[in-house]
Amino acid sequence: MNFLTVFEHGDAILITVFLSLILMSILTWYLILVRGAQTWQLRRANRALEGRLWNAPDWGQAEQCLQHSRSQFANLTRAGLAALKQYQSQAGRALGQACGVDEFLTRAIRKALAQENARQEAGLTVLASIGSTAPFIGLFGTVWGIYHALVNIGHAGQMSIGAVAGPIGEALVATAAGLAAAIPAVLAYNALTRAQRVMSQELDYFAHDLHAQLLTQSGDGHGVR
Template sequence: MDLSLVFSQGDGILIAVFLSLLLMSISSWWLILTRSLHLFQTKRQNRQFNDAFWQATDLHSAAQLIQGQEAPLARVAQSGLDSLNRHQAQATRTLGQHCSLDEFLVRNIRMSLARETGRLEHGMTWLATVGATAPFVGLFGTVWGIYHALVGIAGAGQLSIAAVAGPIGEALVATAAGLAAAIPAVVAYNAFLRANRVIAQDLDGFAHDLHAQLLSAEKA
C-alpha cells in the first residue's frame, strides 16, 4: 500500500488528518523519550541526595550539599532550610508572632512539594490528549476518505472491486495511523503516572522527615 497516494490523490482534509496524526505521533515519542530520561535522572539524583543529606553532621553541612543539586529532594530541602532561616530572622516581627515555626514550615514545604509535583506532570496532559483523540481523528480520516473515494468512483462510473478497493484501502490506513499514535501515548501515560506517584511518595516521606528534623533543630 503506497501512502504517497494519500498525499497525491487525497483532498486537503484527508491530508490534514494524516499530518495531524504524524505530528501527534512525533510529539508523543519526543515526550516519551525525554520524560523517560528525565525520570531516570530524577530517581538517581534523589537517591544520591537523600543518602548524602542524612549523612550530614548538621544543618549547615546539609545546606552546603544542596548547592548545585538538581534533585527535587534538594529543592524541597532548600525550601525547608530557607523557611527556617526566614522564620528565625523574623521571630520578633509580625510574621513570627502570628505563625508558629511548625505552621510556617508546613506551608512552605507543602508549596515546594506542589511545585515539584507540577514539574513531574510536564507533558502528561499532551500524552493523555493524544491517547484520547488520535483514534477519533484517524476514524474521521477513514470516514472522510471513504466518502471521498465513493464520490470519485460514482463520478467515474466504475463499480469494479479493483476501483473500490484501492481508494477505500488507502482511507482505512487513517484508522491504523490513529491507533499507532494513540497506543504508545496511552502506555507511556500510564507508565509515567505510576513513576510520578512513586517519586511523589518519596518526596512526601522526605518532607515529613525534614519537617521533623527542622523542628527538632530549632528546639535544640
Template structure:
C-alpha cells in the same frame, strides 16, 4: 471511464497523492501530534532517569550526614537536582527565615510548625507541577488521535465510493483498493495514540511513586526541622546561620 488502478500502485503514497486538502490537513495534525508525543517522551524519560539517580545520591548523603548543617553545605555545593533536595532546600530556607522574621509580613505569621509546614507544602506543590509537565498533552493526544484518524477514514471512504459510483464499476477489486487506502488514516491515528497512552501511564505511575516517597521524606524532614527550630541550641549548632540558596538545576 477511468482506468483501473493496479493493486501494486495502491498504498500510502498513492493515498496521499489522491487525497484532498482535508485529508492532508488531518495527516498534518497526526504528524504534529506524533512529533509532540516523542518530543515529550524522550527528554522526559532522560530527565526522570537523571532525577532518580540524583535523588538516590542525595538521600544517601542526607541520611549519612552528621547534621542539617552538613546537608546545607552539600546543597550549596551540588545544587538542587531532585524533589528531595528541593524539599530540604525549602525546609532550611524556612528555618533561616523564621529565625530572622520581623512579624511585619503575613507570610511570617503562625507558629514554627505552621511556618515549616507551609514551606514544605509549597515545595511539594512545585514538584508535583514539575512532574506533571506534559501529562495533559499526552492524555489529549492519546484520546483524540484515534478519532482524527477515524474521521480521515470516513472522509476517504466517502470520496472513494463517490469515485467508484462515477466510474460505473462496483466490482470488489474496484472497491477494496480505495477503501483499504482510506483505512490507512485509522492505522495512523492508532500509531500516534498508542505511544502517547503508554507514555502517559508510565510517567503518571512514576509521578505517583515519586510523590509518595517525597511525602514520606517530608514527614521525616518536618520532624528534624521542627525540633531544630524549637531548640535554639540545636539550631545554632546544627542549622547554618546563613543559608545561601543553591543554584536550581534542571532535572
C-alpha cells in the same frame, strides 16, 4: 501500498488528518524519551542526595550537598531551610508572632511539594489527549476517504474493485495511523503516571522527615539529628 500516495492523491482534509497524526506521533515519542529520561535522572538524584543529606554531621555540611543538586529532595530542603531562616530572622516581629515555626515550615514545605508534583505532571495531559483523540481523528480520515471513494463511484456510474481498492485502502490507513499514535501515548501515560505517583509518595515521606529535622534544628540548633 505506498504511504506517500495518500499525499499525492488525497484531498486537503485527508492530508491534514495524516499530518495531524504524524505530528501527534512525533510529540508522543518526544515526550516518552524526554520524560522517561527526566524521571530516571530525578529518581537517581533523589536517592543520592538523600543518603548524603542524612549522613551529614550538621546543617552546614548538609547545605553544601545542596549546592549543585537539582533533585526534588534538594529543592524541598532549600525551601525548608529558607523558611526556617526567614522565620528566625523575623522572630519577635509581626511575621514571627503570626504563627508557630511548625505551621510556618509546614506551609513552606507543602508549597514546595506542590510545585515539584506539578513539574512531574508536565506532558501527561498531552499524552492523555493524544491517546484519547488520535483514534477518532484516524477514523474521521477513514470515513472521509471512503466517502470520496463512493462519490467517485457515483460519478463514474459503474463499480469495479480496481477503482475503489486504492482509495479505500488509503483511507483505511488513517485508522491504522490513528492507532499507531494512540497506543504508545496511552502506554506512556500509564507508565509515567505510575512513576509520578511513586515519586510523589517518596517526596511526601521525605517532606515529613525534613519537617521533623528542621523543627529539631529550630529548637536546639545542633546538627541534623
